[in-house]
Amino acid sequence: MLFNSFEFLVFLPIVFSLYWFVFKKRGWQNFLVIAASYVFYGWWNWRFLVLIIFTSLCSYVSGLLIERYEGRHRVQKAVSAANIVLNLAVLGFFKYYNFFIENFSALLNSLFGYEPGWVTLQIILPVGISFYTFQALSYSIDVFRGKIKATHDPVEFFAYISFFPQLVAGPIERATSLLPQFQKERQFDYSTAADGLRQMLWGFFKKIVVADNCAYIVNQYWDTFQYQHGAMLILLGVLFTFQIYCDFSGYSDIAIGCARLFGINLMRNFNYPYFSRSIPEFWRRWHISLTSWFRDYVYFPLGGSRGTKAATVRNIFIVWAISGLWHGANWTFVCWGLFHSVILSIYFLFGIKSKYERDIAYGRILPSLREFFQVLLTFALAVVGWIIFRAESMGQVFAYFGAIIHNPFIQFSSVNVRAILTLCMCLGLTVIEWIQRGRQHALQLPESKFFDCKAVRWGVYFAGLFIILLCKGSSQTFIYFQF
């Protein structure tokens, strides 16, 4: 089920009403969460519910076993490792089987002239498999590390894995943060729920108004990039940069807002990443739940930055190659990860400042000139990265950048007015987010006499709703569903 669908419009009020008015006890509420989440997921393809149940079951049992064998570190380690292998095997089969078969065959063929004749399979990629697998893995690892006690209640654990707002595209929650929320009674809080709705509205606005309009232009011109002029190609890169941000952060806003309606707080996933002054800062603000997951479960275990400079650079490259591969079974994603690892390594090796005590333009309306150029450079690097990310093959990446250089820079006769208008819309969004950058989301209206007036606040909401209806036409699915 998509958030931006009629089905969800009916589904959400029903689940909300049952949750607060019928299933008032914690246990029943958790049970309802599981049932609702399975309906939400099964709406797409109910057969893949088996995978979620399998993943949940593996992690649940592994948690219990780790607890049972307390003091026997080797057994605990074996159980934890077995759970990781099982979960990654499922993920690997559905997501990477064809990729590895094709590349390994090609490698054998080029090195030894041997054609193994392995067959690729027509495998459907289950929606959100990377997200819930990582969430399940984090639980068993945290139990093994002693950060959290294993839960004995299967209902609360299954609710933790399958909680529908964040099931298919995150945020990837940690057991240490989300599981305890399913273990205690939840109280309805008016201001939290109301702000959740505002956050959902803002998420829908970003997705339907900005991301889908950008997608319309990008999808239309990307296939024929060889024929586009240089400025148009740069514009397409910029529009895709906004598209992927508004698409994914829009989804996160809807998910976080939706969870708040049920008295559950999810972690923040985006913190105005395009206002970052460096790429390391960008990655502390973009898809925070995944970046911190890789930091805690891959980068730190590898040694992090505690070893030699060479070891740290190696760790950065490993983490980012895996991160790229997590996004999809394609070399473009790996190269996108490596592109960022090169930049992060440069920051590390040359000791370029990338941590800031205060947010950009703290206490000021406008950034300093230095900050402005830092943000501009970071944004430009992000655009380059997203072009690699969007391309279908590495050949297309090189051809795309080649076309930017070799094609005429601008042809006024073929300037696309809709593309320019869409860019203006993106700039409008940037201004709103700049003004609201100190808040959780841009629709958290400031406390002032003006916004205290209910008519003004509702006027803003209805204006947002009307603009969403105005732009609803070319709605697309969320990009991150495919990961």
Next chain:
Amino acid sequence: MKKFVRNCLLFALISAILCVLLEVLLLFKVNTYSYKRSYVESHLDDIECLLLGNSYIEEGLDPSVMGEGVFNMAISGRDLEYDVKLAERYIPVMPSLKTVIVPLDYRLFGFGRAVDNPEEKKNEEDLSDTYRCMYYKYMNIHTGGFWNWSEVLNSKYNYVYRLFQSDDVARECDPLGYIPLSLSKKRPDWQYRALPRLMDMSKPINESEKNLLLARYRKIAETACAHNCRLVMIRPPMYKTYNEAMEPEVNEEISCFISSLQEEFPCVEYYNYNNDGRFVEDDFFDAGHLSDHGAEKFSRIVREEILNLPFFY
């Protein structure tokens, strides 16, 4: 909690009222569907040649070139199901009607053998709700649930923009229902656009899909013949990339079907312009559609060869 529910209900109520208002406003604003319906219903006595079908006809035949009494009722993306309903509704009540032209769409003859393309399939599914809504709301053809009436819920068109457009722009087509595709908007990779989906001939034919399609063509033929009209089944000109992408076996099946249909219904005529050498590059907008230039040429050919009218009148 009470306050929250009260505010939510109030917000939902106002939103619903706004949406209903929007739906009603749209109802009074012209669009292709409502325009074509109202034109046909106000010219029932005058129409001599009715063009049905999808974009191949809507963008490929210009009634102003084809002579008087011709109207292009085709609409882009239309499923044959709607053509059947339109034929059944209008052919019996058009006393002057002599000819009905319907395209023979190669893509419809895949019968489950087309190679899967999830993106394309999803687009088709997305748009099917839009069509259901537009035919229900503006042509009174009901093929789904009552909720299909709502554009806000179903439409993938930018319907609100229509409110801000003049009637001529909102109508999209010219007064006789034709939509010209200007050469100036032709894309650089036009030869590879609008190609038919590749077919996997080793796949078995979906018999129910096949029977449904053939039954629909038969229904149109039956209606036309019963009212002494010629049913002209036409295969419009395609660019060579389109022709190359077609499976000869499927073309053979289409020919067999036409022969059997002609045996059953003598009023059925068949013309195949798929590979017509008179059409050059500039006559095409993409591999499957004619440009305004090509549509004018095709309309003249149809006028002369099918409607048997002289070139100039």
